[in-house]
Amino acid sequence: MPPRKTRRPALPAATDPRFRQASQELHLLGYFLKGTVLKRMMRCGHSNCACHRDPARRHGPYFEWTYKVKGKTVNVKLSPQAAPLYLAATKQHRQLKAALARMERLSRTALSQLAKQATNAD
Numbered sequence: 001m002p003p004r005k006t007r008r009p010a011l012p013a014a015t016d017p018r019f020r021q022a023s024q025e026l027h028l029l030g031y032f033l034k035g036t037v038l039k040r041m042m043r044c045g046h047s048n049c050a051c052h053r054d055p056a057r058r059h060g061p062y063f064e065w066t067y068k069v070k071g072k073t074v075n076v077k078l079s080p081q082a083a084p085l086y087l088a089a090t091k092q093h094r095q096l097k098a099a100l101a102r103m104e105r106l107s108r109t110a111l112s113q114l115a116k117q118a119t120n121a122d
């Protein structure tokens, strides 16, 4: 099959500095994960253990990464060494989503202005 030519969209380059800044933030992102990292303190199976009487003496911390797939929550146990990595990656994901949301808002405004200009030019 011949290679398909990608058509350039009929969009001018984004000139809004806020849009370009958000775009820069995306470039600086590292690996990311959706979901959240939880830190839990647990009670054990021994009913005479101190953890059952005193919440401060529960075992742990144990770490879990939870996220949703098609509405279902998935829990993944994490080692104490893995937890900070996963925590950092979920923060990256929140930054990604925030930057995308900002870019979408700015795009909406910019596109309505471009559409007006195009209409007035006719």
Ligand SMILES: [Zn+2]
Pocket (backbone or CB within 6 Å): 043, 044, 045, 046, 049, 050, 051, 052, 059
């Ligand atoms: Zn215990």
